[in-house]
Amino acid sequence: xxxxxxxxDPQALAEACARAMWAEDQASQGxxxxxxxxxxxxAVLSMAVTERMVNGHKICHGGFIFTLADSAFAFACNSYDxxxxxxxxxxxxxxxxxxxxxxxxxxxxxxxxxxxxIYDITVTDGTGAVIAEFRGxxxxxxxxxxxxx
Amino acid sequence: xxxxxxxxDPQALAEACARAMWAEDQASQGxxxxxxxxxxxxAVLSMAVTERMVNGHKICHGGFIFTLADSAFAFACNSYDxxxxxxxxxxxxxxxxxxxxxxxxxxxxxxxxxxxxIYDITVTDGTGAVIAEFRGxxxxxxxxxxxxx
Amino acid sequence: xxxxxxxxDPQALAEACARAMWAEDQASQGxxxxxxxxxxxxAVLSMAVTERMVNGHKICHGGFIFTLADSAFAFACNSYDxxxxxxxxxxxxxxxxxxxxxxxxxxxxxxxxxxxxIYDITVTDGTGAVIAEFRGxxxxxxxxxxxxx
Amino acid sequence: xxxxxxxxDPQALAEACARAMWAEDQASQGxxxxxxxxxxxxAVLSMAVTERMVNGHKICHGGFIFTLADSAFAFACNSYDxxxxxxxxxxxxxxxxxxxxxxxxxxxxxxxxxxxxIYDITVTDGTGAVIAEFRGxxxxxxxxxxxxx
Numbered sequence: 001x002x003x004x005x006x007x008x009d010p011q012a013l014a015e016a017c018a019r020a021m022w023a024e025d026q027a028s029q030g031x032x033x034x035x036x037x038x039x040x041x042x043a044v045l046s047m048a049v050t051e052r053m054v055n056g057h058k059i060c061h062g063g064f065i066f067t068l069a070d071s072a073f074a075f076a077c078n079s080y081d082x083x084x085x086x087x088x089x090x091x092x093x094x095x096x097x098x099x100x101x102x103x104x105x106x107x108x109x110x111x112x113x114x115x116x117x118i119y120d121i122t123v124t125d126g127t128g129a130v131i132a133e134f135r136g137x138x139x140x141x142x143x144x145x146x147x148x149x
Numbered sequence: 150x151x152x153x154x155x156x157x158d159p160q161a162l163a164e165a166c167a168r169a170m171w172a173e174d175q176a177s178q179g180x181x182x183x184x185x186x187x188x189x190x191x192a193v194l195s196m197a198v199t200e201r202m203v204n205g206h207k208i209c210h211g212g213f214i215f216t217l218a219d220s221a222f223a224f225a226c227n228s229y230d231x232x233x234x235x236x237x238x239x240x241x242x243x244x245x246x247x248x249x250x251x252x253x254x255x256x257x258x259x260x261x262x263x264x265x266x267i268y269d270i271t272v273t274d275g276t277g278a279v280i281a282e283f284r285g286x287x288x289x290x291x292x293x294x295x296x297x298x
Numbered sequence: 299x300x301x302x303x304x305x306x307d308p309q310a311l312a313e314a315c316a317r318a319m320w321a322e323d324q325a326s327q328g329x330x331x332x333x334x335x336x337x338x339x340x341a342v343l344s345m346a347v348t349e350r351m352v353n354g355h356k357i358c359h360g361g362f363i364f365t366l367a368d369s370a371f372a373f374a375c376n377s378y379d380x381x382x383x384x385x386x387x388x389x390x391x392x393x394x395x396x397x398x399x400x401x402x403x404x405x406x407x408x409x410x411x412x413x414x415x416i417y418d419i420t421v422t423d424g425t426g427a428v429i430a431e432f433r434g435x436x437x438x439x440x441x442x443x444x445x446x447x
Numbered sequence: 448x449x450x451x452x453x454x455x456d457p458q459a460l461a462e463a464c465a466r467a468m469w470a471e472d473q474a475s476q477g478x479x480x481x482x483x484x485x486x487x488x489x490a491v492l493s494m495a496v497t498e499r500m501v502n503g504h505k506i507c508h509g510g511f512i513f514t515l516a517d518s519a520f521a522f523a524c525n526s527y528d529x530x531x532x533x534x535x536x537x538x539x540x541x542x543x544x545x546x547x548x549x550x551x552x553x554x555x556x557x558x559x560x561x562x563x564x565i566y567d568i569t570v571t572d573g574t575g576a577v578i579a580e581f582r583g584x585x586x587x588x589x590x591x592x593x594x595x596x
Contacts (some may be wrong), residue, residue, distance in 0.1 A: 024205025056173025062235050063219045065178070065210025071240070086211050089437065090239040090387055091552055092565060092584065094558060110567075111541060111577055118539060118580055120557075120567070130558055133565055135582055137386060137539065236585060237535055239388055241410060241416060258416075260428055261394060267390060267431055269408075269418070279409055282416055284344065284433055286390065286535060322503025325511070354471025360533050361517045362474070365510025384509050388537040 003129035010040040014079035017145040019073070021078055028071045031064070035075065039108030041119075043075035049101045060097040061101045062132075063115070067123040076107035077117050083143040084117065091134045101125045105134075115140040159189040163228035166294040167192070170227055176222065177220045180213070184224065190258030190268075192224035198250045209246040211281075218254045218270040218283035225256035225268050226285070232292040240283045250274045254283075264289040308338040312377035313442040316341070319376055326369045329362070333373065339407030339417075341373035347399045358395040360430075367403045367419040367432035374405035375415050375436040379443050382415065386435040392428050399423045403432075413438040457487040457545045461526035464592040465490070468525055474519045478511070481521065488556030488566075489520035496548045509579075516552045516568040516581035519583040523554035524564050524583070530590040531564065538581045552581075562587040 017036040022028070025136075032055075036044040045068060053064040070089060077084045097103055104124050111118040121134040167187040173175070177194075180202075183192040194217060202213040219238060226233045246252055253273050260267040270283040316336040317346040319371040320326070326343075329351075334366055343366060368387060375382045376402040404421050409416040450583045461594055465485040469476070475492075478500075483491040492515060500511040517536060549570050558565040568581040 017580070025210075026200065026204055027204060030201045048266065050177065052179045053176055055176060060221070061174075061176035062238070063212065063216025066215045066219070066238075067210065070210070070212045070215070086242055088239065088241045089211070089215075089235065090560075090582070091390070092237045093235055094563070104478075109264035111539075111580055113541065116541070130560075133558055146565065239433070239537070240410075243402070243411065243414070260390075260431055262392065262428075279411075282409055284388070322507075324498065325502060325508035327502055328499040349473070350477045351474055359472075359474035359517070360513065360536070361510065363513025364517070364536075365585060368508070368510045368513070372486045384540055386537065387509070387513075388535065390535045391533055400514065410558045 006105050013081055017079050017081050018075050020145050025071070026118045029038060033068065033071055036104070038075055038079060040079050041076055041112065042105045043072045043079070045072045045075065045106060046102055048094065048098055049097050049103060049106045051099065052091045054099045058099040060099070062091075062093055065093070065097055065123055065132050066091050066134070067104065067108075068103055070122050070130065070136070071132070072105035072107040072121050073136040073138070075118050075120050076144055077111060077138040082140045083145060084140045086136055087139045088137040089133050091132055093132050095129060095131050097125060097131050101124065103131060162230055163187045163189050165223050166228050166230050167186045169294050170224065174220070177193055182217065182220055184198045185226055187228060187252070189228050190223045190225055190261065192228070193253060194224065195198055195251055195253045197279040198246050198248055200248065200253060203248045207248040207250070211240075211242055214252065214272055214281050215240050215283070216245055218256075218272050218281060219285070221256040221270050222255035222268050222283070222285040223239070224286070225258060226266050230294045231241055231289045232294060233287045233289045236288045237286040238283060240281055242281050244278060244280050246274060246280050252280060287291065303432065311379055311400050312336045315377050315379050316373050316418060318443050321372065321418065323369070329365065329368055331427050334402070336373055336377060339374055340392070340408065341370045341377070341405045342402060343370045344400055344402045345400060347395050349395055351396065353395045356397040358397070358399075360389075360391055363395055363401065363421055363430050364432070366391050366401055367421050367430060368434070370403035370405040370419050371417050371434040371436070373432070374407060374417050376443055380438045381443060382436045382438045383443040384434055385437045386434060389430055389432045390440070391430050395423060395429050457576050461485045461487050464526050464527040464528050467592050468522065474517070478514065478520055480515065483544045483551070485522055485526060486557065487526050489524055490519045490526070490554045491551060492519040492522065493549055496544050496546050496550060498546065499547045506545040507546070507548075509538075509540055512544055512570055512579050513538050513548065513581070515550055516554075516570050516579060517583070519552035519554040519568050520566050520581070520585070523556060523566050524585040525592055528592050529587045530592060531585045531587045533549050535537070536581060539578055540579050542576060544572060544578050546593045550578060558573040564587055566581055
């Protein structure tokens with residue numbers, strides 16, 4: 001990203017937005033998430049299930065599965081350099097995630113129009129089995145992601 | 150909870166279930182949650198928003214708000230000594246939660262019939278302002294909470 | 299409602315809004331709905347399950363149960379003389395509704411702030427058994443209900 | 448479908464299930480719906496917005512949009528000859544549907560495992576513009592669709 005202006009194409013813009021968001025997202029960093037890929041309206045994040053995320057049966061608390069999906073949602077819907085927030089999210093838990101598993105959340109855009117967006121996020125485990133399906137509704141607010149650039 | 154058997158009344162049963170669940174719920178403990186109150190079909194949990202839950206603007210990641218509500222949901226729907234899991238959850242984010250705020254999640258039972266249940270959880274901040282509304286769908290599975298008793 | 303202006307109190311305003319909306323709501327009228335009660339942020343509507351709403355097993359199509367709840371939602375969220383539309387609705391079907399049953403949908407306000415609102419609608423049958431739980435998210439748009447007054 | 452048994456392949460089975468369900472679905476028939484296509488886990492239905500579905504502004508009541516999507520959902524999730532019911536549905540209304548428009552609902556399978564399924568239904572108007580996004584959760588119950596064959 002050059003000092004002289006915005007990235008010249010949608011893919012570069014999405015990547016610049018992701019870098020800027022990531023730099024200030026201590027929560028996602030602190031949970032050990034990794035951004036594997038971003039593109040306009042799309043993001044793939046991964047996270048290992050650690051001791052602090054599980055219960056006595058070594059099953060991951062649903063809240064951390066949601067949090068991974070919610071972060072993927074945030075990176076996908078903020079890929080256009082328009083600040084966008086989560087408004088409503090629904091998650092269906094389909095299988096347990098166990099200690100040590102590396103979960104992957106893939107967010108894709110279903111709809112974007114006006115200030116509203118809908119994104120679907122599928123969370124899978126290391127074998128590709130589906131752990132959860134998440135649908136997020138976003139709303140664009142004032143402000144840019146790359147304001148200072 | 151006496152060694153001789155199950156607690157004699159619904160309120161004592163709810164409290165015994167909460168103690169048993171809490172003992173193995175490292176995830177909720179690790180996030181600094183406190184169980185303020187449980188009753189049959191009901192639970193109130195609180196949690197302070199800490200540095201590791203926020204982004205660069207000191208706003209709590211929605212995933213941690215969800216996680217608090219999801220824990221309150223779990224304690225409410227498991228208050229009958231029947232193992233019960235979250236199946237589908239929807240959350241609406243209504244206001245930001247800031248660093249240092251103590252959030253409170255109050256779960257109440259809307260419906261319980263057969264193996265299905267619906268619980269509504271309202272998350273408020275220290276001033277009583279509503280931060281999020283959460284609706285959880287539960288499903289009873291095999292097994293008891295107080296199996297060893 | 300007097301020609302000289304808006305109704306003087308919230309209850310009268312809610313009733314005036316309901317009359318104005320009902321007059322142009324051919325869809326709800328055509329399905330045989332009845333408004334039993336309105337109040338600020340609240341509405342109770344009823345509807346009999348007729349032959350054209352059922353399948354070969356005499357079970358009501360879920361779409362008509364949704365439609366009754368959605369109408370109750372609309373009357374509740376439009377009770378302040380601010381035009382308001384449904385944005386997102388979720389429904390859980392809990393028991394079948396049979397031919398001839400009179401269903402009742404009771405909408406109550408869970409949250410209202412800024413331009414957003416959340417309303418919960420419970421649909422019961424003639425015995426009071428719960429048929430469905432519906433949660434609707436509304437958004438206020440430009441315009442009044444009682445524009446001509 | 449031959450008298451001697453079940454259709455020999457998944458596509459023929461899906462079509463046979465659709466015919467059997469349609470024959471007893473007076474509700475969908477009565478609203479003027481047409482089944483355009485079915486396949487395993489998939490269905491496309493269309494419906495014109497008629498006078499009895501609109502309000503005074505000629506805008507379709509959201510309940511009828513939901514009903515079309517819900518029917519497409521039902522045909523998609525019942526395409527395996529296992530009786531399956533809608534358990535939980537969420538719909539987001541994205542644009543108004545006007546009198547005379549022919550709406551099309553396309554249901555696709557997102558997940559199917561055990562007795563649970565998730566289906567996404569997109570409702571578009573004649574121009575292809577998206578009117579609503581619907582996500583349905585199904586649950587298989589006892590019984591076959593083609594029981595008598």
